[in-house]
Amino acid sequence: AQKVTQAQTEISVVEKEDVTLDCVYETRDTTYYLFWYKQPPSGELVFLIRRNSFDEQNEISGRYSWNFQKSTSSFNFTITASQVVDSAVYFCALSIYSGGGADGLTFGKGTHLIIQP
Amino acid sequence: DAGVIQSPRHEVTEMGQEVTLRCKPISGHNSLFWYRQTMMRGLELLIYFNNNVPIDDSGMPEDRFSAKMPNASFSTLKIQPSEPRDSAVYFCASSLAPRDNEQFFGPGTRLTVL
Numbered sequence: 001a002q003k004v005t006q007a008q009t010e011i012s013v014v015e016k017e018d019v020t021l022d023c024v025y026e027t028r029d030t031t032y033y034l035f036w037y038k039q040p041p042s043g044e045l046v047f048l049i050r051r052n053s054f055d056e057q058n059e060i061s062g063r064y065s066w067n068f069q070k071s072t073s074s075f076n077f078t079i080t081a082s083q084v085v086d087s088a089v090y091f092c093a094l095s096i097y098s099g100g101g102a103d104g105l106t107f108g109k110g111t112h113l114i115i116q117p
Numbered sequence: 118d119a120g121v122i123q124s125p126r127h128e129v130t131e132m133g134q135e136v137t138l139r140c141k142p143i144s145g146h147n148s149l150f151w152y153r154q155t156m157m158r159g160l161e162l163l164i165y166f167n168n169n170v171p172i173d174d175s176g177m178p179e180d181r182f183s184a185k186m187p188n189a190s191f192s193t194l195k196i197q198p199s200e201p202r203d204s205a206v207y208f209c210a211s212s213l214a215p216r217d218n219e220q221f222f223g224p225g226t227r228l229t230v231l
Contacts, residue, residue, distance in 0.1 A: 033218045045208065045222040052218075091160065095218055104150055104162035104173060105220060 002027045002094050006108035013082055014116050021077040021111045023092030029053075034068065034075045035093040035105065045091070051075065052097075079113075087115045119143070121223035123209050129229045135197040138226045141190055142211030150210040150220060151184055151194050160208075166192065167214060199230045 003026040013019050036048040051068050059066045063080045079086055089112050093105040122141040130136055142149045150165040164174040166186045186192040196203055206227050210220040
């Protein structure tokens with residue numbers, strides 16, 4: 001069975017600060033995918049990034065960056081120069097590649113990020 | 118392009134009634150997923166389909182829950198009879214597997230069972 005742990009239930013920072021959201025995962029499979037989703041107050045789930053288990057390169061997209069480390073089973077997400085619009089619940093998720101198709105996502109409990117002006 | 122479409126967006130019903138939630142995946146996607154979100158349990162996978170075939174329904178909580186996908190463009194999640202503990206937001210998602218694995222979510226259906 002898979003498990004995703006987001007130990008930070010809530011984080012509150014002042015605008016323009018950098019913030020890192022932690023994600024630790026557990027799986028016995030060697031081929032898997034990791035994801036981050038954003039859920040703003042409006043409630044929809046917005047896809048942010050996908051990484052596969054064979055690609056440990058860090059990724060940067062604007063103010064967002066992701067650090068994938070298989071050695072520690074972590075997939076952390078950093079927002080640089082945070083903005084009020086970044087306020088949301090962020091979910092880390094894991095999916096196993098079944099060979100024939102996609103598998104369902106196992107989500108962490110989410111981190112509620114509050115950016116104060 | 119139209120995203121995943123869910124209906125209704127909100128549903129209020131009384132305990133014991135039948136509830137049917139509907140989902141239209143993104144055109145061309147061949148995998149469809151149903152999730153439920155509650156404060157207590159977070160986001161949990163209920164069932165998913167690949168090419169209209171149910172692959173894993175181990176997340177379906179009870180026999181009161183059933184899901185169908187009669188064709189590539191439509192799926193239903195039915196609860197019969199409904200109970201107050203079924204109150205949650207139900208999300209449908211679709212993806213193009215196995216080439217891409219990111220799942221695109223619909224807006225969700227907020228179900229309240231009184």
